[in-house]
Amino acid sequence: MNRTDVLKDYSTPSTLLSDRMLTGIVMGFLLAVMTFFMLYPVYDICRLSFFKEGVLSLENYADYFTNARIFRSLTNSLYVAFVTTVITTVMAFFFAYGLTRTTIPGKGIFYTISTFPLIAPSIIQGLALILLFGRNGLVTRYVLQTDWNIYGATGIIVAECLYCFPNALFILYTTLSAVDTRLDEAAQSLGASALKTFYKVTLPAAKYGIASAAALVFNLTITDFGVPVVIGGNYSVLATEIYQQVIGMQRFDLGATISVILLIPSVGAFLLNYYLTKKSYALISGQARPFLQPSRTFKKWAFSIYCWIPCLFILIVFVSVFLGSFVKTWPYDFSLTLKHYNFPSLGGHAPLWTNFWASVLKGEWQSIIAYKYAPIWNSLWVSVLVAIGGASLTLLAGYIVEKKRPKGEQVLYTLSVLPAAIPGTVMGLGYILAFNKPYYFFYGTFWIIIINIIICNFTLGTLSSIANLKQIDKSIEEAAVSLGANPVTTFTRVVFPLTKTAFFSNMAFFFMRAMTTISAVIFLISAKVKLAAIEIIFLDIDGRTASANAMCTIIIFLVVGMLLAMRLITGKAGLKGMGGS
Amino acid sequence: MGRNLRLENLTKKFGNLVAVDHIDLEIEEGEFICFLGPSGCGKTTVLRMITGFETVTEGKIIFDGKVINDLIPQKREFGIVFQSYALFPNMTVEENVAFGLKVRKMSKNAIAERVDQMLDLIGLRDWRDLYPAQLSGGQQQRVALVRALAPNPQVLLLDEPLSALDAKIRVRLRAEVKRLQQELRKTMIYVTHDQEEALSIADRVVVMERGQFRQVGRPIDIYKFPASSFVADFVGTSNFFKGLRKEDRIRTEKWEFKVSQSASFSGAEVFLAIRPEKVEVFKQGEPPGHLESSNLISGRIDVVTFLGAAVRLVINMDGEEVISDVIEKEFEQRQLRQGERVFLYFPPEAFILYPAQEGS
Secondary structure (H helix, E strand, O other): HHHHOOOOOOOOOOOOOHHHHHHHHHHHHHHHHHHHHHHHHHHHHHHHEEEOOOEEEOOHHHHHHOHHHHHHHHHHHHHHHHHHHHHHHHHHHHHHHHHHOOOOOHHHHHHHHHHHHHOOOHHHHHHHHHHHHOOOOOOHHHHOOOOOOOOOHHHHHHHHHHHHHHHHHHHHHHHHHOOOOOHHHHHHHOOOOHHHHHHHHHHHOOOOHHHHHHHHHHHHHHOOOOHHHHHHEEEEHHHHHHHHHHOOOOOOHHHHHHHHHHHHHHHHHHHHHHHHHHHHHHOOOOOOOOOOOOOOOOHHHHHHHHHHHHHHHHHHHHHHHHHHOOOOOOOOOOEEOOOOOOOOOOOOOHHHHHHHHHHHOOHHHHHHHHHHHHHHHHHHHHHHHHHHHHHHHHHHOOOOOOOHOOOOHHHHHHHHHHHOOHHHHHHHHHHHHHHHOOOHHHHHHHHHHHHHHHHHHHHHHHHHHHHHHHHOHHHHHHHHHHOOOOOHHHHHHHHHHHHHHHHHHHHHHHHHHHHHOOOOOOHHHOOOOOOHHHHHHHHHHOHHHHHHHHHHHHHHHHHHHHHHHHHHHHOOOOOOOOOOO | OOOOOOEEEEEEEEOEEEEEEEEEEEOOOOOEEEEOOOOOOHHHHHHHHHHHHOOOEEEEEEEOOEEEEOOOOHHEEEEEEEOOOOOOOOOOOOHHHHHHHOOOOOOHHHHHHHHHHHHOOOOHHHHHHHHHHHHOHHHHHHHHHHHHHHHOOEEEEOOOHHHHHHHHHHHHHHHHHHHHHHHHHOOEEEEEEOHHHHHHHHEEEEEEEEOOOEEEEOOHHHHOOOOOHHHHHHHHHHOEEEEEOOOEEEEEEEOEEEEEOOOOOOOOOEEEOOOOHHHHHEEOOOOOOOOOHHHHHEEEEEEEEEEOOEEEEEEEEEOOEEEEEEEEEHHHHOOOOOOOOOEEOOOEEEEEEEEOOOOO
């Protein structure tokens, strides 16, 4: 073959926009979104709490600290969060130790069961505890025949422990699997006893991971709304007090003040967690882990039994709610029925799917599926949009921060990571204050809910995008550019296909959060705009506990169905590393 | 005049660090040029400025008579081969090679034809449907090479392309790159820290150190006539002695050598350099009488290392270590063994002189 005919000339590739301009535009857009939908609402809360009739004053704070009942919500919150943090961190640490450092059988099952609380609204723990230990609880009324019930601090703590367990476990599991086990072996070969090795080697090596898990649990507990609202009874915490003041008493100023007070511990715990996670990762060695020595029989038994304890609790929670939705009158009449799935007329705005079902179905089915299930269709619809929007925006943010690194990249990073520090209830109230104005056309529609859920969960989405993009070699992109590809082509043909799996698991994460989130969104729903997770609370408040269980069950099945579908699409993509916040 | 690439006063600073320090170079069309230097010498930074991935702090990059400092990488039409191959893992061999053609919106038939030509160049036609992960490192780098060549770039830039490969494959691929370059007459700029690679492959070698050029020239000239003690040390191996010059004699701390090369510089303090293969080794009582007696020094063989065709001896000469490479046949004939006392002979014409106070 004549080689010279290979040397024909080709046209120059075309580039519409320069790379830097495009990066600038995208970054400007993201900064604007984060500023407008995150900073502005928080700013509005601070403004309202520090001003009284247009004058700078601390009157609201004086009100807060002199009203004993409201003030108690602060000490209550701190107490509950502190106890939960201690219990959960210790429980999760030994669980993680069992999964990473022993050779117990059934690790996969333990791990899977421990992730269950992530697929349901946090409220499920509360519902289950009421079914078992409430005024008409199976255990309290039937087995023990006592008047004692779990409402109040005990209930909140137990429920939060279950809810936070998988989140703490993820961090501790990562920490313990990353710390080099050869250190332990070296210590033991030098004659240290097993217990001494644990105290002197294992524990110090995992200290940042432990502290970071503790900070995360503290943050999750002190900001959670779902659990205390159903099981707290008269025991008021900051998150529920905000809702109480705003929705119950129309005291927006006091709600804002409590929000600012809640921001302090939650931002503090977030910063601590963030700082410690970085420290913890710095300790992780890239060394491959050597073969794990078979554990002694006693150790194996002890850890197997231990690991079953939280798993059984979690299973009991899910089974009780599931059963509770199918039996006639818990705990008196256990005959099966579907009547609780015939929800009271929830009405609500009829988006896309409601109209669709109404046109397809006839008679009673039309009323059940189309209208009574309206909040479920709404939730699905919202969740799909949140999944697409959230995964896309966080991928873009991660791409700019990790790969493009323009000037001001640090600002974008900070804004993207910050939402996890802001409690959902605070964000929800902030949205009311900031956007309840006639010219914000999106207020009172689904759009504000979609935006709110995306922003509230931006942190984890961005961090996982960044972690994934880090794995793409810089020269791969440069190769595409040097071959003449413009920025858009480089992104769509090279970068995106390489992050596809992470993108899908981010979509799963956002979908899950949208289906289960309560705290922020509860401020944004209205008679016309209803969501399934919120309906659980209203059904429960209405005394329709069984229907609340039914609604919860439906949500779980939808989330599980979506996760299975994702697994079919991507081949993998589990729950790993998807702790909510 | 062809489409030459010219670097004028080119400088790159990262904060206070001067990575590339006012360099000038003219690269002719079709030339194969190699940037050689230790890591951190700035050679890759020069390459990245030429590609457009790094901005220029000062000076000019001129291609075909036009300053291209501010031209975006896509517009420069330079192909790049990376150390890490950087093949798109989500695309087959064929799709990888076709990528640069597709973004140029070429017709399907033209792309197919060109991809065939390219795969034939490296004999990988049968591998077209495989993914990069299914190929060995050497095969991946060959694909990366033709992927960069497919859009017919004006210049091909190779950034340590063989460093990640095994020694044997490295030598084979080196020959293949050289063959391609000679067939296509494509201007190639090749960055490496491997002096053997640079010397064997390039038309011209640029030796860099601390952001500056130390020597530019044909491989043979660089090896035979290193312009400085740094080059003499970095390119190949050299023995060095520090001494005072007095006419044709150099007095070092312990010895006095006769040299026949007259130095082109003034100044009494000098470095004497001599290549290991120039240092001759004799058993005691062996050396012929006609040798310059002052350059004949006794020592003891400390270390013997087989290099294949040659044997490297480390000889302790009154406390100073001298390296001598002896061809294997000679080593056997003379029965040189470790611990043996020997005579070393430094031929006066084999010494190269450098000023002791070099501009570092």
